[in-house]
Amino acid sequence: MKKFKFSLLAFMAVAMMAFSFMACSSDDDPDPNPGPVIDESEYHFDLFVTVGKYGGMSSTNTTIVNSTNTLTADRGIITVKQQGSELGDYSMESISKGKYYYQIPYSGDRFTKYQIKNDAIVVVKERPFSKNVYKIRSYTHAWINDNTLIIMSSTGDYKKIIWTKLNTDDMTILAEGELDFVPEGWETITTSGILTYRKTDNKLFYFYYGKKGSGRDAIKEDKFRVAVLNPSTMEVESQSVAPVNSEMSGSAYGELMQDCVMYDESGNLYLACFSETDGAERGMLLRIKAGETTFESSYNGYKNSDGKLMTVQYLGNNKALVYTRNASAPKTGISDFCHYYTIADLTTGSNTRLSYNGQEIPYSGGRFSQRSVIFNNKAYIGVSTEEDANAIIYIYDLKTGIMEKGAEVSGEFKFDMIRVIEND
Secondary structure, three states, rough: OOOOOOEEEHHHHHHHOOOOOOOOOOOOOOOOOOOOOOOOOHHEEEEEEOOOOOOOOOOOOOOOEEEEEEOHHHOOEEOOOOEEEEOOOOOOEEEEEEOOOEEEEOOEEEEEEEEEEOEEEEEEEEEEEEOOOOOOOOOOEEEOOOOEEEEEEOOOOOOOOEEEEOOOOOOOEEEEEEEEOOOOOEEOOOOEEEEEOHHHHHHEEEOOOOOOOOHHHHHOOOOOOOEOOOOOOOOEEEEOOOOOOOEEOOOOOOOOOOOOOOEEEOOEEEEEEEEEEEEEEEEEEEOOOOOOOOOOOOOOOOOOOOOOEEEEEEEEOEEEEEOOOOOOOOOOOOOOOOOOEEEEEOOOOEEOOEEEEOOEEOOHHHHEEOOOEOOOOOEEEEOOOOOOEEEEEEEEEEEEEOOOEEEEEOOOEEEEEEEEEEEE
């Protein structure tokens, strides 16, 4: 049987689904042309949970991965007491495609390709660094095809951008180099930036900004920058700046955990960004139209934001699923219940809170989370609310427009992420 090569990030970018998540409502608008049906027996879900508090970023809390073949309600409450793999030398932030995960481990000396099998990390192939040296979590990436991966990051002194091109079949280093991106008048550049590949015209887009000083006291450029590169030669073809004062989401750790970039059917590129207004971070969704290399000057696909955008995923029908933070909530910490899912209308810039049975789904904890994935014409959306003892996974059927409650994740763990992985 033919297997579909499944990349979580790429699949979400092109998956087609309806814009309404109201269960059994006359407002439902299921996708009349959902994607191809996939044999679900060839895939499984990996759920990442953290002990003690939410993981992500620089968290040192224990992260455990539980693999399950289904997330429907009959799966019951998922716990990892008797089953699960501790990540150990690896971080939650990773790259996944097909059967495998790819990342730089805590040792900071090599690229690793591994699987999570039988409650254990199984290393498939490792490649020691050659010239360029990377740190765990601090890099961005883009897939050029099924087996060519580009990784980019700033150097340790943040003066240069280094890049490495890998053949992920055998983890051979195909090429590597460095680029000088420090803008005139600035001292350093972004830790990782955001890298993405636009297949329609074979271009890499790298988003970054200049800085002065270091750490949390660093002064950043008001407008971030866009470099367009040729993926074959890694030469810079053009440079531009964002049309408004803003910073891209995920600039310190790329898209190793959260989706910040998406594409629609026409090849338009969308980037989650934010700016600081009156002491609070306000999200926005900027767009580079297909065939263009600069942002539209007046476009914002997420207007009247009340907080920073955490993740964005294209849903089809000119709609996007957005995980965002309410900056005006009483508390806005990582574990506080101030985050929520909403549907953005990319034409008007308006947004509507995600609902189930006519009721808005309550605020969720977990800022650095990617608990939503689109797979086989369904959207799986996890929330950890104050009202429910366990985290709940909601399932939206693209064909029928019906939302249902799925499995739960035991509340003694902090539910951080879902990945869909092809079976071995």
